[in-house]
Amino acid sequence: MKRLLSVLVLLFYLQGSFAQQINTPYQFPVKPNTPQWKFNSPEEMFNKCQIPVDVMNNLTTEALAKTCLNYPLFGLMNAYNTPQAGFNAVRKNFNGIDALFERKDAGSVLINIYKSMNPENVDKSWPLLNRESSVNHFEI
Numbered sequence: 205m206k207r208l209l210s211v212l213v214l215l216f217y218l219q220g221s222f223a224q225q226i227n228t229p230y231q232f233p234v235k236p237n238t239p240q241w242k243f244n245s246p247e248e249m250f251n252k253c254q255i256p257v258d259v260m261n262n263l264t265t266e267a268l269a270k271t272c273l274n275y276p277l278f279g280l281m282n283a284y285n286t287p288q289a290g291f292n293a294v295r296k297n298f299n300g301i302d303a304l305f306e307r308k309d310a311g312s313v314l315i316n317i318y319k320s321m322n323p324e325n326v327d328k329s330w331p332l333l334n335r336e337s338s339v340n341h342f343e344i
Contacts (some may be wrong), residue, residue, distance in 0.1 A: 226263045229270040230255050236276055250297045253277050260300065265307045269314055272300045 234240040234252050243249040253276050255263075263271060272278075275298055281290035295301040304310050 224262065226259065227267055229267050229274055230259055230263065232274065232276050234276065250277070253298065255300050255303070257299075260303050265304070265309050265313045266317070268300065268304050268307065269310065269317055272298075272304050273317070275300060 232253060243252065255271060260268065275294070277298065278294065281287065281294050284290035284293060307313075
């Protein structure tokens with residue numbers, strides 16, 4: 205019995221260690237301005253905008269960072285008195301941010317992403333929402 209348990213533990217370990225890394229950001233199944241963007245409560249909205257744990261654990265750090273930047277409720281950050289209060293509220297309701305913070309290379313990956321952004325490509329005649337979308341979102 206002990207030997208069987210050891211073999212099962214080893215198999216689960218090996219299965220996890222050979223999981224394939226996902227290099228593209230997670231595509232949230234619900235997005236604003238789509239027919240699926242209907243909720244009965246804020247809790248339902250937050251729950252539907254989570255990254256599935258099995259996907260999140262296999263995202264590369266870059267894909268996870270871009271997923272966080274594409275979070276459909278990222279704009280809620282602007283609804284608070286300070287940027288820090290807004291960030292804390294988004295972090296509390298979204299599983300991707302803490303997962304990103306656990307990655308040792310998150311800082312350097314985020315810096316590289318920010319370096320690749322070019323805010324000068326934003327057309328100043330666009331509405332503010334479109335301007336933010338063009339700079340902050342990383343669609344594949």
